[in-house]
Amino acid sequence: MQVRQLSEDVINRIAAGEVVERPASVAKELIENAVDAGATSIEVVTAGGGKTLLRVSDNGLGMRKEDLHLAVRRHCTSKITEDDLFDIRTLGFRGEALPSIGSVARLSIQTRHQDEPHAWAVTIEGGAEQPIAPAARKKGTVVEVRDLFFATPARLKFLKSDRAEASAITEIVRRIALAYPEIGFSLSGADRQPQTWAPAGPEGRLARISQILGKDFVDNAMEIDAEREGVRLTGFAGLPTYNRGNAQQQFFFVNGRPVKDKLLLSGLRGAYADVLARDRHPVVVLFIDLEPALVDVNVHPAKADVRFRDGQLVRGLLVGSIKQGLVTSGHRSSTSNAAVAMEAIRATGFTGPASAPRPAAAYAPPRYERQSGFSARDFAPVPAATGFSETPATSAPHLHQPAIASVIEPSADARAFGEASQEDTATRLPLGAARAQIHETYLIAQTEDGMVIVDQHAAHERLVYERLKESLAQKAVARQLLLIPEVIDLPEEDVARLAERAGDLEAVGLVLEPFGPGAIAVRETPAMLGEIDIQGLVRDLADELAEWETAETLKERLDHVAATMACHGSVRAGRRMRPEEMNALLRDMEATPLSGQCNHGRPTWVELKLNDIERLFGRK
Numbered sequence: 001m002q003v004r005q006l007s008e009d010v011i012n013r014i015a016a017g018e019v020v021e022r023p024a025s026v027a028k029e030l031i032e033n034a035v036d037a038g039a040t041s042i043e044v045v046t047a048g049g050g051k052t053l054l055r056v057s058d059n060g061l062g063m064r065k066e067d068l069h070l071a072v073r074r075h076c077t078s079k080i081t082e083d084d085l086f087d088i089r090t091l092g093f094r095g096e097a098l099p100s101i102g103s104v105a106r107l108s109i110q111t112r113h114q115d116e117p118h119a120w121a122v123t124i125e126g127g128a129e130q131p132i133a134p135a136a137r138k139k140g141t142v143v144e145v146r147d148l149f150f151a152t153p154a155r156l157k158f159l160k161s162d163r164a165e166a167s168a169i170t171e172i173v174r175r176i177a178l179a180y181p182e183i184g185f186s187l188s189g190a191d192r193q194p195q196t197w198a199p200a201g202p203e204g205r206l207a208r209i210s211q212i213l214g215k216d217f218v219d220n221a222m223e224i225d226a227e228r229e230g231v232r233l234t235g236f237a238g239l240p241t242y243n244r245g246n247a248q249q250q251f252f253f254v255n256g257r258p259v260k261d262k263l264l265l266s267g268l269r270g271a272y273a274d275v276l277a278r279d280r281h282p283v284v285v286l287f288i289d290l291e292p293a294l295v296d297v298n299v300h301p302a303k304a305d306v307r308f309r310d311g312q313l314v315r316g317l318l319v320g321s322i323k324q325g326l327v328t329s330g331h332r333s334s335t336s337n338a339a340v341a342m343e344a345i346r347a348t349g350f351t352g353p354a355s356a357p358r359p360a361a362a363y364a365p366p367r368y369e370r371q372s373g374f375s376a377r378d379f380a381p382v383p384a385a386t387g388f389s390e391t392p393a394t395s396a397p398h399l400h401q402p403a404i405a406s407v408i409e410p411s412a413d414a415r416a417f418g419e420a421s422q423e424d425t426a427t428r429l430p431l432g433a434a435r436a437q438i439h440e441t442y443l444i445a446q447t448e449d450g451m452v453i454v455d456q457h458a459a460h461e462r463l464v465y466e467r468l469k470e471s472l473a474q475k476a477v478a479r480q481l482l483l484i485p486e487v488i489d490l491p492e493e494d495v496a497r498l499a500e501r502a503g504d505l506e507a508v509g510l511v512l513e514p515f516g517p518g519a520i521a522v523r524e525t526p527a528m529l530g531e532i533d534i535q536g537l538v539r540d541l542a543d544e545l546a547e548w549e550t551a552e553t554l555k556e557r558l559d560h561v562a563a564t565m566a567c568h569g570s571v572r573a574g575r576r577m578r579p580e581e582m583n584a585l586l587r588d589m590e591a592t593p594l595s596g597q598c599n600h601g602r603p604t605w606v607e608l609k610l611n612d613i614e615r616l617f618g619r620k
């Protein structure tokens with residue numbers, strides 16, 4: 001086989017395959033170039049989701065004629081010299097973006113450097129370069145990309161709808177804008193409503209974060225500022241209760257570079273693991289700053305991954321400072337962590353009898369995955385030792401429980417109710433007879449050979465979900481008309497997504513329609529849910545729709561929606577229940593398949609066998 005040197009054009013197209021995945025990646029490269037050029041104002045204009053047009057104008061330094069000539073050549077950069085690949089202080093450094101874009105699109109650049117008498121322009125179409133010509137521009141640079149991928153039509157087929165590509169570009173602008181509050185950004189075009197982010201004044205970063213994520217976030221976040229061995233971590237991390245249905249609102253920056261790094265994302269999951277259900281995600285904006293020599297950004301052409309020289313140090317700093325923040329914010333309930341609770345008992349002087357099992361050992365880490373719940377036929381209770389170390393983040397009241405000593409009476413007491421004979425039969429049932437409700441959150445029931453503790457919110461959520469699914473299957477979800485439609489302000493992309501799925505949502509009992517470009521009006525809700533927090537429900541649904549895969553079947557999608565609705569329609573923790581309600585809930589659970597776990601995979605109930613209780617007290 002003959003070995004050949006490829007032409008520059010082919011080399012550029014190969015590089016383009018990695019650097020330019022979609023219009024949003026072009027936007028990212030061009031905006032980063034403008035930031036590197038010291039711009040204080042960056043304007044982005046798009047059409048057709050960035051496929052037909054993407055134009056980035058800046059007021060930065062501009063380029064001299066000879067630099068412009070080189071800028072569109074491969075491996076030409078003004079940002080690093082031969083020996084500082086490990087001292088990168090700019091967003092770009094590969095000298096690849098412009099030639100790559102020029103090889104697959106129609107690229108034109110006009111730029112004015114202060115040393116030049118006038119501006120210069122160059123055009124490249126599918127790799128073919130026109131000679132540089134004089135142009136009219138006072139300051140800065142404008143880069144225009146038209147007909148992206150016209151030269152590689154196969155690539156076009158992989159792009160999403162114009163709307164999806166347009167919103168990916170919005171995400172990129174938001175992301176970069178978060179890191180550079182001193183730069184003003186504007187985003188407009190035929191495919192969108194114009195948006196601007198004015199340069200933020202003295203409060204800088206905080207003001208920009210409010211502009212982009214809303215003041216809500218800042219009010220519900222803890223400020224992080226920590227340093228370890230030359231690595232600084234600053235920014236804001238949302239409180240657990242301010243969680244979202246997907247991980248899209250997690251912004252990390254390493255030396256000002258937006259990254260989506262696995263090490264950081266997994267650290268974040270770890271930091272919140274105790275206080276958030278697995279399918280809920282915190283919102284964070286975090287900045288890591290360190291000596292450029294301590295981090296390698298030359299990992300992937302798109303520069304979204306980085307490699308820290310000491311990954312464990314960075315992860316430890318991230319996890320440690322967030323956990324610390326959670327403790328000081330008072331949002332980490334002691335009940336969320338069995339070990340902490342057991343420590344507290346020991347600290348008050350409690351020492352178990354010598355023969356008792358070590359308390360901490362009795363509370364093994366939960367294993368929800370294996371728990372199967374029960375049906376009338378297949379009764380498989382949760383072993384006594386599970387389920388005590390995770391707090392459902394969806395039920396905020398857990399986080400503020402009064403000290404045990406202040407609780408004198410149970411929330412509700414079921415002893416006096418029900419005839420003795422009924423009682424006897426009830427205790428023989430799998431979930432037993434309701435005895436009490438404590439902390440307005442848990443039901444205690446007595447079974448033949450032990451006791452059952454039920455998380456009322458989790459249990460009810462499961463029941464509502466199963467019922468919703470059943471009526472869905474029969475196409476008979478009853479709806480209730482709202483007297484006054486509820487209007488909810490949402491980002492335009494969310495409104496569009498919800499509107500597109502209005503039919504699916506109606507099948508599940510939720511009737512809504514767009515109310516202008518930035519709001520949704522909800523007219524009917526599923527009757528089964530009763531009074532619900534419509535705002536919360538719709539926001540969560542919008543988050544979920546953003547995550548839907550095209551491969552998901554209609555049934556899977558409707559089930560998702562039903563699960564989200566069930567969560568919002570359930571008896572919240574913190575509601576006092578009447579004895580007959582408690583017993584009805586237990587009986588319902590027995591009759592409902594899969595009721596052993598809530599929709600988030602947490603157990604809905606746990607059983608303590610008399611045997612275990614006796615052992616705990618050294619009776620056996």
Ligand SMILES: Nc1ncnc2c1ncn2[C@@H]1O[C@H](COP(=O)(O)OP(=O)(O)OP(=O)(O)O)[C@@H](O)[C@H]1O
Nearest residue numbers: 033034037071077078092093094095096097098141
């Ligand atoms: N908006 C701009 N203003 C001034 N100079 C620019 C601008 N855009 C590009 N340049 C110049 O053109 C050069 C090439 O840009 P290009 O984006 O291709 O490579 P890079 O930014 O150096 O590295 P990377 O490929 O990592 O982005 C840059 O090094 C810079 O000198």
Ligand SMILES: [Mg+2]
Nearest residue numbers: 029033092097
């Ligand atoms: Mg660049």
